[in-house]
Amino acid sequence: MSTAAIPQTSTTTWNIDPAHSVAEFKVKHMMIAHVKGHFLRVSGALTLDESDLDKSHIEASIDAASIETRDAQRDAHLRSADFLDVEKFPTLSFKSERISIVRDGELAVEGDLTIRGVTRKVVFTVEGPTPPTKDPWGNTRVAVSGTTKINRKDYGLTWNAALETGGILVGEEITITLEAEFVKA
Numbered sequence: 001m002s003t004a005a006i007p008q009t010s011t012t013t014w015n016i017d018p019a020h021s022v023a024e025f026k027v028k029h030m031m032i033a034h035v036k037g038h039f040l041r042v043s044g045a046l047t048l049d050e051s052d053l054d055k056s057h058i059e060a061s062i063d064a065a066s067i068e069t070r071d072a073q074r075d076a077h078l079r080s081a082d083f084l085d086v087e088k089f090p091t092l093s094f095k096s097e098r099i100s101i102v103r104d105g106e107l108a109v110e111g112d113l114t115i116r117g118v119t120r121k122v123v124f125t126v127e128g129p130t131p132p133t134k135d136p137w138g139n140t141r142v143a144v145s146g147t148t149k150i151n152r153k154d155y156g157l158t159w160n161a162a163l164e165t166g167g168i169l170v171g172e173e174i175t176i177t178l179e180a181e182f183v184k185a
Contacts, residue, residue: 010050014142014182016043016060021180023062023092027152027173037069037078039092046182048129048142056099058109058144060178062092089116094124094178109146113176115155124148124178132184140184147177 024038044060064086067078079086096111107126112119128144135141151172 012048013185014046015185017181017183018042024177026175040066054099058096060094064090064092118155120154122148143181145179149173149175
């Protein structure tokens with residue numbers, strides 16, 4: 001009788017630690033400077049295959065109403081139907097489809113980004129995951145930092161205003177950064 005070896009998997013699940021994670025963005029204002037903002041409530045999980053990162057998977061969800069740019073009037077406008085329309089579309093989300101190793105410590109994470117009910121393929125350039133480390137309470141943690149750029153019009157975010165001097169008030173290109181710290185489940 002022959003016995004086939006049972007393949008060992010080294011897949012682990014990690015949950016985003018919302019207290020140590022942030023989704024940030026920046027966009028040109030009046031074509032001269034960047035306005036930055038972030039979302040206060042981020043959740044999600046990483047399924048990490050330590051023997052084959054290509055088989056790993058990440059999902060993240062962002063509470064759209066938690067947007068903050070340090071200006072209450074602008075935040076209210078960004079929550080409105082002109083932009084995120086948080087009443088109709090309360091979450092932004094990302095689900096990876098493919099993770100590729102670019103070089104040691106850098107990944108390309110391709111997946112579906114959904115904003116305002118519109119889903120498009122994007123590729124995040126990701127640093128990490130970091131080596132696992134124990135926190136003072138015995139939890140094991142890893143972290144990643146990912147960045148991508150999108151055109152906001154591709155997601156139905158078309159509101160703008162023309163400037164007297166020419167140009168537009170809000171740029172079209174948005175840089176999105178996700179800084180995520182995960183706790184092993």
